[in-house]
Amino acid sequence: MLEVKDLHAYYGKSHILHGVHLRIGKGEIVSLLGRNGVGRSTTIRSIMGLVDCAGSVRLKDEEMVGLKAYEIAHRGLGYVPENRDIFPTLTVRQNLLLGQKKSNATGRWSMDNLYQLFPLLKDRAETQAGFLSGGEQQMLTLCRTLMGDPELVMIDEPTEGLAPKIVEQVAGLFEEIRKRGVSILLVEQKLAIALDISERLYVMGHGQIVFEGTPRDVRENAAIRKEWLEV
Amino acid sequence: MEFFLVQTLNGISYGLLLFMLSSGLTLVFSLMGVLNFAHASFYMLGAYFAFQVSAKIGFWPALVAAPLLVGAIGMLVERWGLRQVHKHGHVAELLFTFGLAYLIEEAVHLIWGRSAVEYRVPAELDGPLFRIIGSQYPIYRGFMMLVSVTVLVTIWLALTRTRIGLVIQAALTHPQTVEALGHNVPRVFMLVFGGGCALAGLAGVIGGNAFVTEPGMAAAVGPIIFVIVVVGGMGSLAGAFVASLLIGCMQTFAVSLDWSLAGIKISQVAPVLPYLLMVLLLIFRPKGLMGTREG
Numbered sequence: 001m002l003e004v005k006d007l008h009a010y011y012g013k014s015h016i017l018h019g020v021h022l023r024i025g026k027g028e029i030v031s032l033l034g035r036n037g038v039g040r041s042t043t044i045r046s047i048m049g050l051v052d053c054a055g056s057v058r059l060k061d062e063e064m065v066g067l068k069a070y071e072i073a074h075r076g077l078g079y080v081p082e083n084r085d086i087f088p089t090l091t092v093r094q095n096l097l098l099g100q101k102k103s104n105a106t107g108r109w110s111m112d113n114l115y116q117l118f119p120l121l122k123d124r125a126e127t128q129a130g131f132l133s134g135g136e137q138q139m140l141t142l143c144r145t146l147m148g149d150p151e152l153v154m155i156d157e158p159t160e161g162l163a164p165k166i167v168e169q170v171a172g173l174f175e176e177i178r179k180r181g182v183s184i185l186l187v188e189q190k191l192a193i194a195l196d197i198s199e200r201l202y203v204m205g206h207g208q209i210v211f212e213g214t215p216r217d218v219r220e221n222a223a224i225r226k227e228w229l230e231v
Numbered sequence: 232m233e234f235f236l237v238q239t240l241n242g243i244s245y246g247l248l249l250f251m252l253s254s255g256l257t258l259v260f261s262l263m264g265v266l267n268f269a270h271a272s273f274y275m276l277g278a279y280f281a282f283q284v285s286a287k288i289g290f291w292p293a294l295v296a297a298p299l300l301v302g303a304i305g306m307l308v309e310r311w312g313l314r315q316v317h318k319h320g321h322v323a324e325l326l327f328t329f330g331l332a333y334l335i336e337e338a339v340h341l342i343w344g345r346s347a348v349e350y351r352v353p354a355e356l357d358g359p360l361f362r363i364i365g366s367q368y369p370i371y372r373g374f375m376m377l378v379s380v381t382v383l384v385t386i387w388l389a390l391t392r393t394r395i396g397l398v399i400q401a402a403l404t405h406p407q408t409v410e411a412l413g414h415n416v417p418r419v420f421m422l423v424f425g426g427g428c429a430l431a432g433l434a435g436v437i438g439g440n441a442f443v444t445e446p447g448m449a450a451a452v453g454p455i456i457f458v459i460v461v462v463g464g465m466g467s468l469a470g471a472f473v474a475s476l477l478i479g480c481m482q483t484f485a486v487s488l489d490w491s492l493a494g495i496k497i498s499q500v501a502p503v504l505p506y507l508l509m510v511l512l513l514i515f516r517p518k519g520l521m522g523t524r525e526g
């Protein structure tokens with residue numbers, strides 16, 4: 001589905017990614033882990049075409065490097081930014097509408113569908129999104145991207161700062177996403193939900209992938225956890 | 232009393248005209264971060280195009296054709312000029328629009344000469360709309376108000392009720408997120424820039440014959456709309472609206488009052504008043520009347 005090879009990324013003159021490799025199959029949930037500042041967000045932002053980068057990103061055998069972000073989105077890649085990046089002055093409903101790439105496009109997810117999954121969003125449909133709680137905003141950014149019917153969705157630190165109960169809800173949504181045949185690239189810092197739901201994990205350090213394996217490998221490999229994950 | 236009423240109406244119609252100019256400037260600034268020094272040049276182009284088209288086929292076709300033409304030029308400027316320059320940062324963009332303003336002025340000199348052209352109010356709109364006691368209020372002023380209000384309400388509805396309007400609103404604060412959702416943000420920039428130019432062009436069409444159409448008109452109004460954008464608060468449409476009406480009324484009253492203070496006539500200092508307001512505001516309230524960012 002997605003194959004990233006030798007990806008280098010730059011912010012101005014600073015070289016942030018030094019040859020990242022990763023691969024995600026159809027319907028797979030893969031996590032990208034690592035400490036603060038190792039370049040996880042930069043990796044998915046580069047894949048999405050939002051950062052200057054070199055190397056190769058192939059989605060369903062088509063090269064993405066060099067395309068604009070909106071063109072990449074139209075080819076089936078979804079991106080859920082970190083920090084619950086909702087449009088604060090627009091209503092919940094308007095935020096969701098902007099997730100659609102074309103008006104009245106249909107796909108795996110409809111607005112009613114998402115409202116069913118999250119009745120809270122329905123109750124607050126006409127509220128300005130800036131007034132939602134942190135957990136509700138996180139749900140909204142996820143649902144907004146799903147409205148665009150991606151085949152692979154990259155999600156940046158969705159559980160950061162959320163109460164355990166809401167983290168459970170988020171994990172529930174990931175199951176639903178997988179059920180509908182959509183792949184997930186999950187960026188996390190904590191192992192918490194990543195170990196439970198991922199098929200495979202990548203660990204990043206200093207702008208490179210330093211470990212690749214299954215949740216079991218990570219559980220059994222204390223050295224890796226100690227060197228690259230635990231703070 | 233009737234003097235007051237007529238001057239207030241004049242002030243409002245001038246203020247609305249100023250808002251047609253400042254709204255585009257402030258929207259382009261908040262969306263693209265570009266302070267367009269050439270914005271008033273598009274106002275001038277609107278007036279000259281309207282003069283040319285009215286001479287050939289009449290005022291009414293000019294009212295539609297001239298703004299569209301100016302808008303098209305604006306889109307070309309954004310697509311093939313600004314977008315290329317953008318890679319080199321905001322200073323380069325600023326210099327680019329600066330150069331563009333001179334280019335347009337020189338082009339106007341070359342094509343239409345250095346003195347004012349005979350761009351007149353059409354006969355059917357010439358004459359008084361109503362009289363109260365001694366004063367009369369011209370039809371054309373009423374017409375200007377009607378056009379401005381209609382256009383501004385239409386734009387307001389487009390911004391708040393349509394999909395492209397939502398995309399614009401979201402792109403104001405989160406351009407990258409909007410683009411990653413699959414919206415062609417560069418094209419939205421081009422449309423907004425072109426739309427702002429078209430609006431300035433329309434202001435030129437209805438202002439050019441109410442005032443004068445001459446090569447200095449851009450340089451005369453340019454600084455005023457900058458003052459409005461600063462006074463209203465950089466990037467705030469509501470602020471620009473309030474500041475436009477405020478400065479429109481202030482200038483109208485100042486030039487028509489013959490009060491004097493310490494031997495200086497108010498009408499003599501009228502041209503300085505907007506700048507005075509801006510300087511005071513920058514000292515006491517640097518983010519402007521309704522702005523959210525400092526300076």
Ligand SMILES: Nc1ncnc2c1ncn2[C@@H]1O[C@H](COP(=O)(O)OP(=O)(O)OP(=O)(O)O)[C@@H](O)[C@H]1O
Pocket residue numbers: 011014016034035036037038039040041042043082
């Ligand atoms: N816009 C930017 N300009 C310059 N440097 C940046 C920018 N964004 C990130 N960086 C730098 O790039 C490096 C990687 O940042 P990135 O955001 O990818 O980290 P991360 O792994 O997502 O961690 P976290 O989300 O916890 O910050 C950091 O050293 C950061 O300082």
Ligand SMILES: [Mg+2]
Pocket residue numbers: 040041042082156
């Ligand atoms: Mg990050």
